[in-house]
Amino acid sequence: MKMMLIIISNEDVKNVIQALLKEKYYVTKLSSTGGLLKNGNTTLLLGVEDDKVARVKEIVGMYAKTRKKKVSAGEPGDLNIFSFMSADVLVNGATIFVLNVDDYYKL
Numbered sequence: 243m244k245m246m247l248i249i250i251s252n253e254d255v256k257n258v259i260q261a262l263l264k265e266k267y268y269v270t271k272l273s274s275t276g277g278l279l280k281n282g283n284t285t286l287l288l289g290v291e292d293d294k295v296a297r298v299k300e301i302v303g304m305y306a307k308t309r310k311k312k313v314s315a316g317e318p319g320d321l322n323i324f325s326f327m328s329a330d331v332l333v334n335g336a337t338i339f340v341l342n343v344d345d346y347y348k349l
């Protein structure tokens with residue numbers, strides 16, 4: 243069994259979860275925050291059999307879109323020359339980690 247940690251944009255989460263539920267996957271949704279952009283994203287936890295990992299990646303790939311976002315050089319509230327500097331970063335549709343699961347219990 244595997245644990246999939248899937249970080250996606252809040253803008254895609256509704257479609258991704260809907261598609262996963264349609265195929266009867268169990269999903270846990272956590273609110274998370276990107277360290278660089280400091281805006282909200284979503285982390286999904288899915289415990290799945292090994293042979294389902296590819297299908298989950300496929301479903302997520304269908305609905306999670308790559309986007310360009312602006313990142314500011316200054317901290318929010320700062321008023322100096324850096325607060326006015328920004329650059330574009332490409333945020334991937336999804337970042338997926340796949341971890342081995344030793345045991346799994348429901349009590």
Ligand code: 2BA
Nearest residue numbers: 249275276277278279280281283331332333334335336337
């Ligand atoms: P953020 O940390 O807000 O990062 C947004 C985007 O900024 C990243 O998009 C990437 O294009 C850039 N970026 C961030 N840190 C970087 C670094 N150290 N070097 C180069 N570029 C960097 P994505 O790579 O698509 O990541 C989207 C979100 O997924 C991240 O939001 C973070 O919340 C999460 N993430 C991505 N990779 C991760 C990792 N290895 N470990 C933990 N979380 C990760």
